Amino acid sequence: MLKIRLQRIGRKNDPAFRAVLTDSKNSTKSGRFLEIVGTYNPKAGETSFKSERIQYWLSKGAQLSDTMHNFMVSQKVIEGKKRNVLSKKSPTKKKKELKAQK
Numbered sequence: 202m203l204k205i206r207l208q209r210i211g212r213k214n215d216p217a218f219r220a221v222l223t224d225s226k227n228s229t230k231s232g233r234f235l236e237i238v239g240t241y242n243p244k245a246g247e248t249s250f251k252s253e254r255i256q257y258w259l260s261k262g263a264q265l266s267d268t269m270h271n272f273m274v275s276q277k278v279i280e281g282k283k284r285n286v287l288s289k290k291s292p293t294k295k296k297k298e299l300k301a302q303k
Contacts (some may be wrong), residue, residue, distance in 0.1 A: 202221060202224070202225045202263075202264060203205075203222060203223070203224060203225070203235070203253060203258065203261070203262065203264070204222070204225040204263065204264050204265070204266060205220060205221070205222050205238060205258060205259075205263055205264070205265050205269050206220070206221065206223065206265075206266035206269055207219070207220055207221075207241060207268060208220075208221045208223075208229055208230075208232075208234065208267065208270070209218075209229070209230075215244070216243055216244070217240070217241070217242050217243075217244075218237035218240065218241040218243070219237050219239070219240050219241075220237070220238045220240065220241065220250055220255075220269060220272075221234035221235075221236065221237055221238065222234060222235045222236045222237075222238055222258055222263060223235060225264070236254065236258075237251060238251050238254050238255050238258070239251055239255070240260065241272070241278065243268075248272060248276070250272065250273075250276065250278070252276070252278045254294035255273065256278065257280060259279070265279075267284045267285075267286045268286050270283070270284055271283045271284060271286065282303070285289070
């Protein structure tokens with residue numbers, strides 16, 4: 202299955218990401234991808250995505266990662282609700298506080 206997800210690039214302590222179209226079985230750090238469809242710089246807060254190409258690949262059956270889905274919803278490329286991208290393994294602070302109060 203094809204996925205559109207973020208791939209980290211940049212130096213140590215200077216993160217930058219590129220949005221890539223890749224096979225879901227490829228590792229995120231393998232460097233193998235089919236097409237670069239955008240970039241994201243979290244330090245500067247800059248995002249630039251090729252919305253036409255993302256729409257094209259979505260029509261061909263590609264899936265978005267949760268973070269990319271949230272970016273596309275916030276930029277109004279697709280419609281829908283944002284997804285929770287927090288860790289599903291560890292409970293959130295609210296749950297920990299509730300357990301501590303009991």
